[in-house]
Amino acid sequence: MKIKVLTVGKTDNKNLQNLIDDYVKRLSHYVSFSLEVIPDLKNAKNLSETQQKSMEGELILKKIDNSDALILLDENGKSMDSVKFAEFLQKKMNSGLKNLVFVIGGPYGFSEEVYTRANGKISLSSMTFSHQMVRLFFVEQLYRGFTILRNEPYHHR
Numbered sequence: 001m002k003i004k005v006l007t008v009g010k011t012d013n014k015n016l017q018n019l020i021d022d023y024v025k026r027l028s029h030y031v032s033f034s035l036e037v038i039p040d041l042k043n044a045k046n047l048s049e050t051q052q053k054s055m056e057g058e059l060i061l062k063k064i065d066n067s068d069a070l071i072l073l074d075e076n077g078k079s080m081d082s083v084k085f086a087e088f089l090q091k092k093m094n095s096g097l098k099n100l101v102f103v104i105g106g107p108y109g110f111s112e113e114v115y116t117r118a119n120g121k122i123s124l125s126s127m128t129f130s131h132q133m134v135r136l137f138f139v140e141q142l143y144r145g146f147t148i149l150r151n152e153p154y155h156h157r
Contacts, residue, residue, distance in 0.1 A: 001093045002032040006058050006107040009040040011132045023139040032144035049108045057111030068099040069119045077121030086148035
């Protein structure tokens with residue numbers, strides 16, 4: 001199985017980006033993994049929230065194949081602890097799925113078209129985090145999930 005994380009907008013903070021890069025590198029030992037950045041929209045400040053979500057949604061959907069399982073990182077998604085998330089990953093791998101795509105949307109979330117296409121939603125927390133922080137938290141959780149599945153000492157139970 002291949003895992004891809006799509007994010008809207010680049011990470012401006014170099015310290016965060018270095019940490020993200022470290023976990024992306026670590027993940028490559030467990031799974032075929034990529035993190036793809038969809039560039040910020042030009043002149044976004046001149047667009048309404050709905051227009052921005054719609055335009056970002058079009059860009060997201062262009063990156064998704066029909067056979068991909070699409071999971072949105074969304075505040076209204078399913079909450080799970082790290083062990084349950086590891087079990088979720090294992091079930092996806094056992095199902096014979098070729099591509100699992102997680103999406104971290106823009107500041108206003110997702111368009112209705114993206115929600116309609118999605119196969120599921122996961123919430124990292126009921127708290128609100130910056131999109132740049134969410135990228136770091138999520139790639140770390142992916143890494144943690146694979147170490148749990150391999151019974152490696154990274155995660156303490």
